[in-house]
Amino acid sequence: xxxxxxxxxxxxxxxxxxxxxxxxxxxxxxxxxxxxxxxxxxxxxxxxxxxxxxxxxxxxxxxxxxxxxxxxxxxxxxxxxxxxxxxxxxxxxxxxxxxxxxxxxxxxxxxxxxxxxxxxxxxxxxxxxxxxxxxxxxxxxxxxxxxxxxxxxxxxxxxxxxxxxxxxxxxxxxxxxxxxxxxxxxxxxxxxxxxxxxxxxxxxxxxxxxxxxxxxxxxxxxxxxxxxxxxxxxxxxxxxxxxxxxxxxxxxxxxxxxxxxxxxxxxxxxxxxxxxxxxxxxxxxxxxxxxxxxxxxxxxxxxxxxxxxxxxxxxxxxxxxxxxxxxxxxxxxxxxxxxxxxxxxxxxxxxxxxxxxxxxxxxxxxxxxxxxxxxxxxxxxxxxxxxxxxxxxxxxxxxxxxxxxxxxxxxxxxxxxxxxxxxxxxxxxxxxxxxxxxxxxxxxxxxxxxxxxxxxxxxxxxxxxxxxxxxxxxxxxxxxxxxxxxxxxxxxxxxxxxxxxxxxxxxxxxxxxxxxxxxxxxxxxxxxxxxxxxxxxxxxxxxxxxxxxxxxxxxxxxxxxxxxxxxxxxxxxxxxxxxxxxxxxxxxxxxxxxxxxxxxxxxxxxxxxxxxxxxxxxxxxxxxxxxxxxxxxxxxxxxxxxxxxxxxxxxxxxxxxxxxxxxxxxxxxxxxxxxx
Ligand code: ZN
Numbered sequence: 001x002x003x004x005x006x007x008x009x010x011x012x013x014x015x016x017x018x019x020x021x022x023x024x025x026x027x028x029x030x031x032x033x034x035x036x037x038x039x040x041x042x043x044x045x046x047x048x049x050x051x052x053x054x055x056x057x058x059x060x061x062x063x064x065x066x067x068x069x070x071x072x073x074x075x076x077x078x079x080x081x082x083x084x085x086x087x088x089x090x091x092x093x094x095x096x097x098x099x100x101x102x103x104x105x106x107x108x109x110x111x112x113x114x115x116x117x118x119x120x121x122x123x124x125x126x127x128x129x130x131x132x133x134x135x136x137x138x139x140x141x142x143x144x145x146x147x148x149x150x151x152x153x154x155x156x157x158x159x160x161x162x163x164x165x166x167x168x169x170x171x172x173x174x175x176x177x178x179x180x181x182x183x184x185x186x187x188x189x190x191x192x193x194x195x196x197x198x199x200x201x202x203x204x205x206x207x208x209x210x211x212x213x214x215x216x217x218x219x220x221x222x223x224x225x226x227x228x229x230x231x232x233x234x235x236x237x238x239x240x241x242x243x244x245x246x247x248x249x250x251x252x253x254x255x256x257x258x259x260x261x262x263x264x265x266x267x268x269x270x271x272x273x274x275x276x277x278x279x280x281x282x283x284x285x286x287x288x289x290x291x292x293x294x295x296x297x298x299x300x301x302x303x304x305x306x307x308x309x310x311x312x313x314x315x316x317x318x319x320x321x322x323x324x325x326x327x328x329x330x331x332x333x334x335x336x337x338x339x340x341x342x343x344x345x346x347x348x349x350x351x352x353x354x355x356x357x358x359x360x361x362x363x364x365x366x367x368x369x370x371x372x373x374x375x376x377x378x379x380x381x382x383x384x385x386x387x388x389x390x391x392x393x394x395x396x397x398x399x400x401x402x403x404x405x406x407x408x409x410x411x412x413x414x415x416x417x418x419x420x421x422x423x424x425x426x427x428x429x430x431x432x433x434x435x436x437x438x439x440x441x442x443x444x445x446x447x448x449x450x451x452x453x454x455x456x457x458x459x460x461x462x463x464x465x466x467x468x469x470x471x472x473x474x475x476x477x478x479x480x481x482x483x484x485x486x487x488x489x490x491x492x493x494x495x496x497x498x499x500x501x502x503x504x505x506x507x508x509x510x511x512x513x514x515x516x517x518x519x520x521x522x523x524x525x526x527x528x529x530x531x532x533x534x535x536x537x538x539x540x541x542x543x544x545x546x547x548x549x550x551x552x553x554x555x556x557x558x559x560x561x562x563x564x565x566x567x568x569x570x571x572x573x574x575x576x577x578x579x580x581x582x583x584x585x586x587x588x589x590x591x592x593x594x595x596x597x598x599x600x601x602x603x604x605x606x607x608x609x610x611x612x613x614x615x616x617x618x619x620x621x622x623x624x625x626x627x628x629x630x631x632x633x634x635x636x637x638x639x640x641x642x643x644x645x646x647x648x649x650x651x652x653x654x655x656x657x658x659x660x661x662x663x664x665x666x667x668x669x670x671x672x673x674x675x676x
Pocket of ligand 1: 466
């Protein structure tokens with residue numbers, strides 16, 4: 001038996017015993033083992049059946065991915081040089097294995113299983129796993145004739161390079177800019193912290209005075225707070241012309257890169273026999289067709305526009321009357337909006353924080369999910385990577401273990417920022433007895449000081465509820481096929497639904513009563529303060545909504561109804577804006593040149609997903625509003641029809657089974673304070 005803890009994982013992972021020197025040999029051994037299994041699965045003499053091809057491969061690859069998951073997790077929460085070195089050495093080897101697997105003969109084996117007599121006898125879940133897997137193989141070009149396969153490969157490689165080029169141009173353009181302000185009085189209105197950061201930037205560049213860069217915190221500080229109008233205009237212009245022909249004499253110009261990316265995607269779609277790239281993107285998503293997405297976005301726009309126009313009118317009026325800006329422009333709006341928000345809804349995060357002590361929030365959150373889903377959350381023990389980490393088990397109403405999770409809540413050095421849920425183990429019976437899910441829930445809250453409990457901002461509470469929503473989706477799954485259990489395989493535009501769904505509870509008055517208690521007096525959150533928080537949340541929400549719809553519509557039209565040989569990207573955006581935007585922009589605005597989500601990220605023909613999932617989560621929550629926020633019957637339905645089923649069926653089927661009908665946009669509008 002090896003003494004490498006990565007090779008001997010049976011139940012819970014023994015984190016303290018994993019050392020950097022275990023990583024490379026451990027991963028190599030597990031990959032070798034998985035390679036062996038892959039070879040057997042792919043062998044000619046291996047019959048094309050689930051048990052002969054898929055089960056043995058899953059048994060070995062799951063060991064590999066769980067061990068690698070533990071190493072990646074440690075990298076995220078306790079990064080140190082030796083571990084990082086080992087991680088970086090192992091990373092290409094692991095990546096190479098998965099690429100090799102996707103390009104192997106396995107696609108043919110899956111196809112043979114699909115065409116075999118056995119297929120009809122498989123469970124619906126297994127049939128769906130095979131169908132989805134085949135779709136992925138198809139999109140990767142596995143079933144194309146050799147010549148087209150080669151073409152597709154070249155296109156994908158070129159696309160990756162062009163996306164990289166897009167990011168580099170944007171990054172270089174952003175970093176190349178620095179506005180030196182010598183006189184501090186020119187910065188009037190900007191918070192001291194931000195001014196200190198300008199000063200640091202100047203020092204770092206060997207300059208005297210204040211250097212304002214185009215990094216988002218600098219940009220926002222000026223746009224929201226600088227009283228100096230000319231300064232706002234200068235910075236606005238620099239920001240919205242980044243990586244265009246108007247910026248640095250076109251040295252970082254993304255114009256040709258964008259056109260080329262759209263062309264390549266269109267060619268990819270044609271090679272795969274799709275009409276356009278929008279269809280390729282949607283092949284694995286919940287939305288059925290680009291037309292459905294476009295109609296969805298237009299419908300939301302139509303309902304939000306009147307109020308968005310009103311938001312706009314109000315802020316302009318305020319700018320004129322109160323701030324004496326006669327002709328408010330794009331560089332005045334964030335400034336005027338911030339002043340208007342302060343005038344109407346000022347309250348401080350500090351004030352709110354006093355009501356959200358960590359023990360109260362935990363009691364409230366655990367109490368909520370215990371009531372809704374008939375579960376119990378109890379403290380449990382496990383070897384952990386840091387003394388602050390807590391470990392819990394979830395039991396069902398019979399007292400049986402359903403799942404376990406780690407909670408690593410506080411920020412500390414060597415821990416990645418942000419918050420996330422990750423799965424350690426997915427529910428399965430691959431090795432005989434049932435293995436229940438294990439999840440990591442990681443946040444970066446401020447650590448408590450002295451013997452006081454930690455205090456959370458309301459944003460922190462939302463984050464906790466969001467990640468806990470992902471966690472419940474993973475942990476309360478009843479599906480025992482790992483590929484379809486929990487969040488695995490859930491459509492990309494639906495996977496944020498259970499997490500956003502949970503956020504709604506943190507905006508509910510009844511739930512907040514159970515969640516809050518003033519750190520000194522124990523008093524619940526006062527209604528007046530809650531009303532202010534809610535009003536501030538919905539301040540200019542219609543304007544924010546149409547802005548998102550503009551991006552989503554532009555993205556989908558660019559990937560469906562746009563001819564990169566003939567049409568102009570800027571003209572397309574102008575048309576979209578004519579339809580859904582309420583702001584006017586100067587002609588020099590080059591927004592697409594910095595739209596990384598679709599040109600360099602994974603959101604091409606997918607930007608709509610944000611709103612899509614939000615509509616579903618709001619609509620799902622509205623059933624609780626109708627039947628009682630803490631109604632266990634509605635909770636059971638959400639558990640049975642959505643959380644428990646993973647991706648064993650399409651997300652739309654799960655939604656309809658829960659809600660009794662297809663999603664409607666009304667609840668999202670109402671929750672956003674839009675009277676559409
Ligand atoms: Zn999320």
